[in-house]
Amino acid sequence: MTADEGYRLFRGRCKELCDAACAADPTLTLVRGHYFCPIWNTEEAHWWTVRSNGTINDPSLEQFPSRGMGIYIPFNGMVTCAECGKEMNEKDADIEGNYAFCGYLCHGRFVGVL
Numbered sequence: 001m002t003a004d005e006g007y008r009l010f011r012g013r014c015k016e017l018c019d020a021a022c023a024a025d026p027t028l029t030l031v032r033g034h035y036f037c038p039i040w041n042t043e044e045a046h047w048w049t050v051r052s053n054g055t056i057n058d059p060s061l062e063q064f065p066s067r068g069m070g071i072y073i074p075f076n077g078m079v080t081c082a083e084c085g086k087e088m089n090e091k092d093a094d095i096e097g098n099y100a101f102c103g104y105l106c107h108g109r110f111v112g113v114l
Helices: 003-010 014-024 104-111
Strands: 029-037 042-050 071-074 078-080 087-089 094-096 099-101
Touching: 014 029, 014 042, 042 071, 094 104, 099 104
Parallel strands: none
Antiparallel strands: 029 042, 029 071, 078 087, 094 099
């Protein structure tokens, strides 16, 4: 499979393919995080699974030209306020689309109502 074919077939389907893998093999653990592709030199939001022995099983790795040879970075639960830069636990954040805010004031300033 060429890199272009892999990209077209797997891009944007990581969660879907991981959910299917976990349904087929309940010993897999679903992981959310980022993948650093050394060829693209970028960190991409990503989902993958981990086997009980700790090895990574990535059913959509062919979307990346590095084919899983990059760095898998599990999400640590922390997000950054898009307005002030404060770090907080995701469960404590005010989430609006792709943005996290530490509270009403920062959210309001960001969207221009305060």
